[in-house]
Amino acid sequence: MDExxxxxxxxxxxxxxxxxxxxSRISKGSGGHDSKTPLDLLRDGDQPFIFEIKxxxxxxxxxxxxxxxxxxxxxxxxxxxxxxxxxxxxxxLINVQRVWAKEVKRVFTVTTDLPVLLLGLKRDLRSEExxxxxxxxxxxxxxxxxxxxxxxxxxxxxxGELVHEVFEDICRTAxxxxxxxxxxxxxxxxxx
Numbered sequence: 001m002d003e004x005x006x007x008x009x010x011x012x013x014x015x016x017x018x019x020x021x022x023x024s025r026i027s028k029g030s031g032g033h034d035s036k037t038p039l040d041l042l043r044d045g046d047q048p049f050i051f052e053i054k055x056x057x058x059x060x061x062x063x064x065x066x067x068x069x070x071x072x073x074x075x076x077x078x079x080x081x082x083x084x085x086x087x088x089x090x091x092x093l094i095n096v097q098r099v100w101a102k103e104v105k106r107v108f109t110v111t112t113d114l115p116v117l118l119l120g121l122k123r124d125l126r127s128e129e130x131x132x133x134x135x136x137x138x139x140x141x142x143x144x145x146x147x148x149x150x151x152x153x154x155x156x157x158x159x160g161e162l163v164h165e166v167f168e169d170i171c172r173t174a175x176x177x178x179x180x181x182x183x184x185x186x187x188x189x190x191x192x
Contacts, residue, residue: 018121
């Protein structure tokens with residue numbers, strides 16, 4: 001039997017944006033976890049975090065890499081890039097726009113068909129107590145369009161809200177990137 005195709009997914013964003021918590025949540029599965037109990041975080045040294053899943057009646061091996069340091073990812077060859085920000089931190093979103101997106105363009109200039117997704121994490125911390133810090137989905141979607149991302153997604157790894165759907169959407173896009181037509185969205189940014 002053929003080995004399943006290995007698909008590399010690179011999560012980029014500021015430290016403390018929630019990338020490790022997101023990966024920890026999906027490694028534990030979406031069910032059976034009480035949101036009041038602390039989630040055991042995966043360790044950076046255990047990377048890549050590998051998930052074997054079947055899509056389109058075919059097995060795939062998805063290797064997730066999580067980093068907040070450009071030195072750690074410039075040698076990788078990702079099939080999908082997920083730019084991550086903390087929904088409760090406007091600075092986190094600004095850094096995705098001004099730092100991370102520019103670094104992706106600089107490092108991966110030869111790859112024009114590389115799908116890029118924007119993922120808002122810590123959805124459970126969206127609060128109306130700080131009107132200047134609130135990042136509503138409409139604003140994030142508009143920014144994703146301006147950045148020419150293929151998709152905008154958001155979830156809460158702590159509560160588990162939308163984690164399964166986001167994980168499935170990332171993996172579906174990654175699986176599509178192995179096909180000749182690629183994983184890019186037709187006609188611009190989509191909202192999950």
